[in-house]
Amino acid sequence: MKKSLLSLALGGLTIGITEFVMMGILPDIAKNLNISIPVAGHLISAYALGVVIGAPxxxxxxxxxxxxxxxxxxxxxxxxxxSLSIIAPNYEFLFAVRLLSGLPHGAFFGVGAVVASRLADKGKEAQAISVMFAGLTIANLLGVPLGTYIGHHFSWRYTFIIIAIVGTLTVCSLYFWMPNIEAKAREGMKTQLLFFKKAEAWLVILITAIGAGGLFCWISYIAPLLTDISGFDASDVPYIMMLAGLGMVLGNFIGGKLADRYSAEKTIIVLLSVMAVDLMLVFFFSSNPYVSLALVFSTGCIAFAVAAPIQTLMIQTAVGAEMIASAAIQAAFNTGNALGAFLGGLPLIAGFSYASPNLVGITMSILGVLFTVVFLQRKRRVLKLQRI
Structure with missing residues (x-):
């Protein structure tokens, strides 16, 4: 594997721990800062908002x-x-820092996805992008459980020390391993922004923000789901998060291979449909701890399989505006993050169980399927007209 792709994967690892460890240490932060879990959930939304602002x-x-x-x-x-999260004295400061931490997230993945596709062997662009996202999935396999364990048993602040260390390693690897790629001759910024006048651009954004939001309805409240519904002890959560991470690692590479073998949009339709079914199973059967463990693995696998196909679809759609369009996808992913955390929290505020956010996730996944079907129909119509 190319070292240049590994440096992007290491960046994905840093970002993955940053984004997803908050779900595991949410109860610890809430207790330490004397706030409720739904209020602490706004820290997830703050990060996502930073991504949306910072990406473009x-x-x-x-x-x-x-x-x-x-x-x-x-x-x-x-x-x-x-690094500033380490010294956060209160909720307001941490909220602001989480917002700032999210700013470079979308741009890094956006630029990284385009770079990965340029470094890839012909016909393996989606798999190269999946290598970058592998860092994100490995974060959920190893980094997030470790950060959750440290946050629960010692201090959540120590978790951010780990992120700072991994981030420093990312900077070093990019400096030494990333080749000096020449910037492509770009269209003017005004011309690139014209891409967003196309209906196809907004359909891909909706597929991402709404469809992928189902994942975040599930994972934003996974810690209380496992403890209150499945009956696991809080000390078990880090190990169960490793199971979710293992599913994400596997799903990420499956998604990349499927998108290279079949069309990206067909892959997305299948994966989001399966995600809706999976979240329904989570809602009905999470009270059984053994079934719950199987669903943690399957949900992680299905949810992350969709990442590379969606990123590939946007790059293929945005010829001449790949960089900003790719960054926009990351903003859309984190719009889904914010929507999932917020909308998934509404049933909890209304007094329903910690399984109820998955009902919101089912709806979002189905809407993602519908948007993808519309995109595919429009694409077929354009191709038909071109043949005439």
């Missing part, structure tokens, strides 16, 4: 930089902002 903004600001320089700047920002 930072790509525009760095658009004239070569990709390596851009990635180094973004990785340095990730490391610096996460």
């Amino acid at each position: 903004l930072l790509v525009i600001i760095t658009r004239n930089y070569p990709p390596k320089k851009t990635l180094l700047i973004l990785a340095s920002m990730i490391t610096a902002f996460n």
